[in-house]
Amino acid sequence: MGNKMPNVIKKIWLVFKDIVDTRSTFGETSIDREPPGVSYPVEDTFFSKKILSGLFVCLFLFSLWCYLYKATGHGCRGISVTTGNGRDWYEMMASFGKDLPMSFRVMLGWIPLGVDYIFVKPLSFIFGSEVLKRDISILLAATFTFSSSLIFTFLGIWCFFPRWTSIFAVMSFGLLPLTVPIMGINRYDFLVLLYWTIVVFSFSILLNRISIIRVYFLIACLSVFGQWTMENTGVILSVSLFLLAITKPFHRWDKPFFKMWIISVVCVVGAALVAWLMTHRHPDVFWIHPGKNFDACWEIYGQYNSYKQTIKLLLYMIKLPMILGTITLFLMFVFRFRLEREMIYKFKYSFLISLMALFAFLSSVVLGKNVSGYNVEWTRQFLPVTLLFTWSFFSFIVLIYEYFRLGRVDRN
Numbered sequence: 001m002g003n004k005m006p007n008v009i010k011k012i013w014l015v016f017k018d019i020v021d022t023r024s025t026f027g028e029t030s031i032d033r034e035p036p037g038v039s040y041p042v043e044d045t046f047f048s049k050k051i052l053s054g055l056f057v058c059l060f061l062f063s064l065w066c067y068l069y070k071a072t073g074h075g076c077r078g079i080s081v082t083t084g085n086g087r088d089w090y091e092m093m094a095s096f097g098k099d100l101p102m103s104f105r106v107m108l109g110w111i112p113l114g115v116d117y118i119f120v121k122p123l124s125f126i127f128g129s130e131v132l133k134r135d136i137s138i139l140l141a142a143t144f145t146f147s148s149s150l151i152f153t154f155l156g157i158w159c160f161f162p163r164w165t166s167i168f169a170v171m172s173f174g175l176l177p178l179t180v181p182i183m184g185i186n187r188y189d190f191l192v193l194l195y196w197t198i199v200v201f202s203f204s205i206l207l208n209r210i211s212i213i214r215v216y217f218l219i220a221c222l223s224v225f226g227q228w229t230m231e232n233t234g235v236i237l238s239v240s241l242f243l244l245a246i247t248k249p250f251h252r253w254d255k256p257f258f259k260m261w262i263i264s265v266v267c268v269v270g271a272a273l274v275a276w277l278m279t280h281r282h283p284d285v286f287w288i289h290p291g292k293n294f295d296a297c298w299e300i301y302g303q304y305n306s307y308k309q310t311i312k313l314l315l316y317m318i319k320l321p322m323i324l325g326t327i328t329l330f331l332m333f334v335f336r337f338r339l340e341r342e343m344i345y346k347f348k349y350s351f352l353i354s355l356m357a358l359f360a361f362l363s364s365v366v367l368g369k370n371v372s373g374y375n376v377e378w379t380r381q382f383l384p385v386t387l388l389f390t391w392s393f394f395s396f397i398v399l400i401y402e403y404f405r406l407g408r409v410d411r412n
Helices: 004-020 050-070 089-094 109-127 128-159 165-174 188-205 211-230 233-246 257-279 295-300 307-317 321-332 341-367 376-380 383-411
Strands: none
Touching: 004 383, 050 128, 050 165, 050 211, 089 321, 089 383, 109 188, 128 165, 128 188, 128 383, 165 321, 165 383, 188 211, 188 233, 188 341, 211 233, 211 257, 233 341, 257 341, 307 321, 307 341, 307 376, 307 383, 321 383, 341 383, 376 383
């Protein structure tokens, strides 16, 4: 019995290694060969005709989020004309970034300003109405920072996964507000969700189709924009690249991840310094209590957090994706279909980047335990955990299905 358990663990480890190995041949040996009497429907396109139906599903989930979050005490600030403290968008943009942590979330202020200058001012010039200018600016800014970000996050999950598995994948994240005690939600939370969706798409699709110079440029852009979206997002991307670099002998993804990591670190540090020098005005924890130092973070937030409680809350946030993912894996063996070879590798890449980003985010959760309000805002602050876990878990179950399906074919 003692020798059997190590053998079982070793066998599971070898299967896992073969599944995530980007040079593994399990997706090549029998991809065009089927066993006698067995027919597998083929998922033949990546962006298939389901995009149109996906829009209806995503709009429904978006409406659900709006309804549920508007009913909370803090509200759904992404579709509100105020910022939550009584100021409207113009007042917010006039003083944006002058205190922590907004000094490192400048994208939330720059995006509405960009919308204002590109779309609103020409309309204001045509109609000659200051009231029209103000109303349209509020509407467009709120639409971009919340509606577009959340809808494209849902649509990204819907389009990425094959056939009906996309329904379970998008439900795993989209129905989250029905399974957790939600509180108010902010605009930058949805920018972060859209950011990680773009990162997963970029790594799983673009990274192997563009030149190395363009890869470096892509990493630089993602690092800068991530750091300007949330103070820890760019750092998490850098840590993810570092994890991909040190685990390269395991997954064998043929990319210079150490160079990409160095570029990311330089860009993140540079972006943080630029944001600080351009916007910061208060040398204290102004967002908590003006005039106090960082000890106030511990007094108001940190002392109420514990590792045991944080782990429990994190598990609560991934409960729904785990349940629906397990159901999806079972149904995949019942309603059999196969993927094209390119799609198999796409899921390997999406699994690796989302898993490394998840580990990096969890490390930031540990580091932020003493300064963050996990005990109060955990359903808002841990949204990226649910999203990244959904990406990684559903990518992995697709790979598991293909591995055992092709293994069964090979033995014939």
